[in-house]
Amino acid sequence: MRVFKMAAPRCVIDLAALTRQKFVDDGVSSHSADEQENVEASVEQKFNIFHQWAEKEPEEFKWPPLNKEKHLRYLHKGLHHLPESYECLDASRPWICYWILHSLYLLGEKIPEEEASRVTQFIGKCQCPDGGFAGSPGQQAHLAPTYAAVLTLCTLGTEEAYKSINRETLQSFLGSMRTTSGAFTMHRGGEVDVRGAYCAVVAARLTNVYKPEMFEGTAEWIASCQSYEGGFAGQSGMEAHGGYTFCSIAALVLLGHERLCDTQALLRWLAQRQMRFEGGFQGRTNKLVDGCYSFWQAGAFPVVHSVLSKQDTSLDCTSWMFNEEALQEYILICCQNLNGGLVDKPGKPRDYYHTCYCLSGLSLSQHYLNEHHSCNYVMGGPENELQVIHPIFNIGLDSAKDAVAYFSRLPVPNIR
Amino acid sequence: MKQCYVNEQLQGQPRKPPNITFINKMAADDDVESSSEELCLFYKDREEWKDVTPVPQDDGPHAVVRIAYSERFQDVYNYFRAVLKSNEMSERAFELTTEAAELNPANYTVWHYRREILKALNKDLKQELEYISEVIQDHPKNYQVWHHRRVLVEWLNTESNELEFTALILKIDAKNYHAWSHRQWVIQTFNLWENELAYVDTLLQDDLRNNSAWNQRFFVVSNNTDCDDATVEREVTYTKEIILKAPNNESSWNYLKGIVSTKETIFNYPGLDEFCQTMYDKQLKSPYLLAFMVDMCEDKLEAGVDKETTLSKATELCTLLADTIDTIRKKYWDYIKKRLVSRFSEN
Numbered sequence: 001m002r003v004f005k006m007a008a009p010r011c012v013i014d015l016a017a018l019t020r021q022k023f024v025d026d027g028v029s030s031h032s033a034d035e036q037e038n039v040e041a042s043v044e045q046k047f048n049i050f051h052q053w054a055e056k057e058p059e060e061f062k063w064p065p066l067n068k069e070k071h072l073r074y075l076h077k078g079l080h081h082l083p084e085s086y087e088c089l090d091a092s093r094p095w096i097c098y099w100i101l102h103s104l105y106l107l108g109e110k111i112p113e114e115e116a117s118r119v120t121q122f123i124g125k126c127q128c129p130d131g132g133f134a135g136s137p138g139q140q141a142h143l144a145p146t147y148a149a150v151l152t153l154c155t156l157g158t159e160e161a162y163k164s165i166n167r168e169t170l171q172s173f174l175g176s177m178r179t180t181s182g183a184f185t186m187h188r189g190g191e192v193d194v195r196g197a198y199c200a201v202v203a204a205r206l207t208n209v210y211k212p213e214m215f216e217g218t219a220e221w222i223a224s225c226q227s228y229e230g231g232f233a234g235q236s237g238m239e240a241h242g243g244y245t246f247c248s249i250a251a252l253v254l255l256g257h258e259r260l261c262d263t264q265a266l267l268r269w270l271a272q273r274q275m276r277f278e279g280g281f282q283g284r285t286n287k288l289v290d291g292c293y294s295f296w297q298a299g300a301f302p303v304v305h306s307v308l309s310k311q312d313t314s315l316d317c318t319s320w321m322f323n324e325e326a327l328q329e330y331i332l333i334c335c336q337n338l339n340g341g342l343v344d345k346p347g348k349p350r351d352y353y354h355t356c357y358c359l360s361g362l363s364l365s366q367h368y369l370n371e372h373h374s375c376n377y378v379m380g381g382p383e384n385e386l387q388v389i390h391p392i393f394n395i396g397l398d399s400a401k402d403a404v405a406y407f408s409r410l411p412v413p414n415i416r
Numbered sequence: 417m418k419q420c421y422v423n424e425q426l427q428g429q430p431r432k433p434p435n436i437t438f439i440n441k442m443a444a445d446d447d448v449e450s451s452s453e454e455l456c457l458f459y460k461d462r463e464e465w466k467d468v469t470p471v472p473q474d475d476g477p478h479a480v481v482r483i484a485y486s487e488r489f490q491d492v493y494n495y496f497r498a499v500l501k502s503n504e505m506s507e508r509a510f511e512l513t514t515e516a517a518e519l520n521p522a523n524y525t526v527w528h529y530r531r532e533i534l535k536a537l538n539k540d541l542k543q544e545l546e547y548i549s550e551v552i553q554d555h556p557k558n559y560q561v562w563h564h565r566r567v568l569v570e571w572l573n574t575e576s577n578e579l580e581f582t583a584l585i586l587k588i589d590a591k592n593y594h595a596w597s598h599r600q601w602v603i604q605t606f607n608l609w610e611n612e613l614a615y616v617d618t619l620l621q622d623d624l625r626n627n628s629a630w631n632q633r634f635f636v637v638s639n640n641t642d643c644d645d646a647t648v649e650r651e652v653t654y655t656k657e658i659i660l661k662a663p664n665n666e667s668s669w670n671y672l673k674g675i676v677s678t679k680e681t682i683f684n685y686p687g688l689d690e691f692c693q694t695m696y697d698k699q700l701k702s703p704y705l706l707a708f709m710v711d712m713c714e715d716k717l718e719a720g721v722d723k724e725t726t727l728s729k730a731t732e733l734c735t736l737l738a739d740t741i742d743t744i745r746k747k748y749w750d751y752i753k754k755r756l757v758s759r760f761s762e763n
Contacts, residue, residue, distance in 0.1 A: 021744070024702075026662040031590070032625035079480055086483045090493075091523045096481045118478040125476045137474045138497050139525040189528045191563040228634050228674030234593070237600050237639070239631040241593065268707075271748040272666065279744075285627040285666050287591065314755040321747050 003376045008062040009329035011047035012054040021277040032286045042346045043278050046334050063380030064332040074340030075100050091135030094148040099356035101155045106359045106386040116156045123149045124164045131173030142187040147199035154403040171209035172415040174200045182217025193234035198247035201254045208407035219257035222248050230269030242283040242296040249303045250392045258307045273297045279326030290344045291335040294361020302391035324365040328379040331362050458491040470494035505536035521555045562594040575606040591628045609640040627667040643678040651675045669704040683715030703742040717760045
């Protein structure tokens with residue numbers, strides 16, 4: 001394994017040069033320009049403060065620490081109790097489990113058996129008699145909490161967790177969510193967009209209930225979501241967007257139909273999404289940076305790499321094709337809440353969703369890997385290093401391997 | 417008549433409805449997140465709900481991610497679970513879904529159930545449309561409320577005032593993804609293409625960097641025309657003008673490439689080479705201009721035109737981007753350079 005380090009982030013090495021990367025409005029103001037300039041101002045403030053701190057630092061490596069202890073405390077708290085303001089996520093409780101447990105995993109925290117069992121039992125209460133999982137016990141099955149539930153159980157990785165999934169009814173539920181166009185509806189009588197396809201194929205692949213006929217037409221439908229910009233939209237015709245792009249390319253790879261994607265066009269769009277000043281990623285052209293895109297956008301690079309590596313000799317085999325140091329600079333300096341947890345951008349409140357995806361983005365920017373070797377790009381001390389993720393599923397690499405190994409020993413159900 | 421009032425003010429006299437007993441209840445503790453004073457007749461205390469046994473949430477004995485629901489939330493949802501279980505299709509169940517949806521608009525089970533009642537009781541869908549308009553304005557980034565609206569419009573099978581409504585939401589947030597998505601669906605379903613380009617024009621005049629508006633432009637042009645020569649020419653002229661105004665606006669460059677590519681490689685499209693070269697010669701440092709020129713070189717190379725000079729120009733541009741103009745994307749531009757050389761050099 002090779003290790004790469006940069007002595008300090010851009011805002012320490014050459015703050016003046018970094019400042020020159022700010023938004024150019026060509027003398028034409030507009031709402032988009034105003035918004036961007038406001039965000040840059042608040043990010044600049046953070047960069048300035050850090051620059052001043054670093055100047056006084058005698059150490060060789062000047063990177064902010066990842067406040068692991070504080071983040072852990074925030075996460076442990078949420079696993080047990082959430083304030084009333086979380087009523088708005090009462091239909092997403094498996095998601096909250098996943099965001100917290102995955103974050104704990106990334107931070108290297110071991111989940112005690114008893115706790116793992118409690119989570120498993122709770123997720124089990126969210127499982128529906130007709131298959132799939134709901135947002136809370138007693139609600140209807142929905143592809144998003146189904147995805148989150150499966151990921152949570154695979155993250156726990158205990159036999160009790162694996163066994164709690166009713167694979168027969170899951171397969172039947174996934175099948176019933178597919179529409180004639182090949183697209184997936186999120187729940188019975190629900191909306192159709194590309195998240196559905198991704199959630200369904202992840203759940204099917206991890207638990208080994210996948211059958212090709214369950215996804216007939218799906219890859220073609222996903223491909224129709226690629227816009228003229230190169231990224232993918234939620235539905236055909238709509239604007240290219242980071243979340244939907246990740247879902248699309250990851251699903252295409254899981255379906256074995258990555259060739260349906262114009263990969264070069266996608267790569268161009270992805271590369272353009274990294275903000276030259278902030279270092280983090282935006283979700284759409286001319287919109288604002290957001291910590292969660294550290295995963296949705298940056299996370300698409302490993303997927304694209306795996307697609308290109310099969311035929312492209314020009315591909316760099318030592319790192320992903322985005323600026324890892326700049327992303328880590330943005331996350332570590334701008335996205336950590338003083339009291340633990342991570343955020344969208346300075347000034348925004350912390351939440352478990354942003355904590356999960358900022359940490360996931362941090363992890364993947366720290367680790368490059370392919371079949372043959374791995375390279376390490378951990379900025380800051382070893383205490384900043386996170387566990388390695390599987391970029392398609394966004395669970396631990398080991399968790400993914402163990403789950404796949406376990407379920408592949410079981411026969412694929414054959415529900416009509 | 418609504419029997420539950422929630423008074424959000426901490427001071428001042430609460431409204432007292434006549435002939436109804438009420439419970440004046442302050443928030444449970446000093447928790448900052450729940451500072452509303454609730455004046456509420458819980459379902460468990462209502463005479464007309466005495467026949468229903470509330471169903472408490474079954475999280476199991478060792479729940480995790482437990483939310484500190486307010487008493488009102490628990491009460492409403494205990495009764496919602498009850499009617500869901502018995503599949504009650506009634507007016508009172510309908511009103512219950514209104515309250516449940518207000519407490520958590522993201523509860524897709526509630527919305528789905530509400531739709532079942534709407535059908536079962538053959539309720540006034542136009543009134544429901546007015547209701548959902550209010551809810552969407554309060555929660556414009558919520559999937560469930562927009563989907564609910566779409567189903568209503570499907571059932572009514574009329575374009576109603578969808579263009580007006582989405583325009584209203586877009587006036588507040590010109591990039592709201594759900595609004596655009598709904599608008600596209602309405603236009604396609606009811607063939608409402610006619611004035612859309614003009615609408616897009618007004619948005620772009622307001623903000624030439626509104627990428628959603630540019631996307632909508634592409635949507636209209638590519639779906640409603642055959643991307644015939646005249647249309648594309650008009651679009652190219654339109655876009656070039658906006659690029660000249662603000663050459664660092666990525667949206668316009670992406671659109672230019674997109675719209676030309678429906679017909680032709682960008683290299684072959686008349687006037688573009690000159691357009692770019694002129695700006696380049698004026699020392700314009702826009703990374704999008706340079707990227708566009710790299711793309712034109714690639715087209716030329718694929719066509720086998722002037723290989724050596726073109727490749728040299730392309731690699732020069734990539735180096736400029738990687739090392740000077742667009743350094744955040746250095747690894748990407750180095751890759752593009754390497755790829756061009758590997759594909760097109762004479763070796």
